[in-house]
Amino acid sequence: MKYLCLVYSDEQALHNSPDSPHDDECQAYAASLMATGQMLAGEALHPVNSATTVRVRGGQLSITDGPFAETREQLAGFYLIEARDLNEALQIAGKIPPARVGSIEVRPVRQLAGVEPDV
Structure with missing residues (x-):
């Protein structure tokens, strides 16, 4: 099943906190997920x-x-993942580096009727 992991953070904290992830760490995690499909x-x-x-x-x-709205946290990026179930999606989301300074919203992707998936 597909899940969208929306990465939210305060833009200032995302890059200025001691726990802030660097781009290379995020890229390495994404590459590890790509390697597993x-x-x-x-x-x-x-x-x-x-x-x-x-x-x-x-x-x-x-x-x-x-x-759209003023909020404490802003949408910083996303990961579209494939997972067996919500539990596995949550485990994957918990390892997304910006989770240390923000939050990851995990939502199942709903296929639109009559639209064939390309993945």
Whole structure:
């Protein structure tokens, strides 16, 4: 089953805490998951101030600079993984390096009806 592991952290703490992971540590963990076939995709994101939010209300497009909401933690990246079950997905998520300074939200991926998976 596919799970999306959303990496959340305070952007300041992500890079300035003594427990902060470095890119090479995150890349090494992703490579280890790819070697086992558990990593399907993953990326780090640019800072939240580079975000643009799009909404459509009453057929009208609205574009706003910045994130959807002000929060203490921001979405920093994601890992799309393959796991046997939620327990295995949680074990994988617990080893994602930014979990030391932020949080990892683990959610099962729901396949849309009529859409064939490519993995």
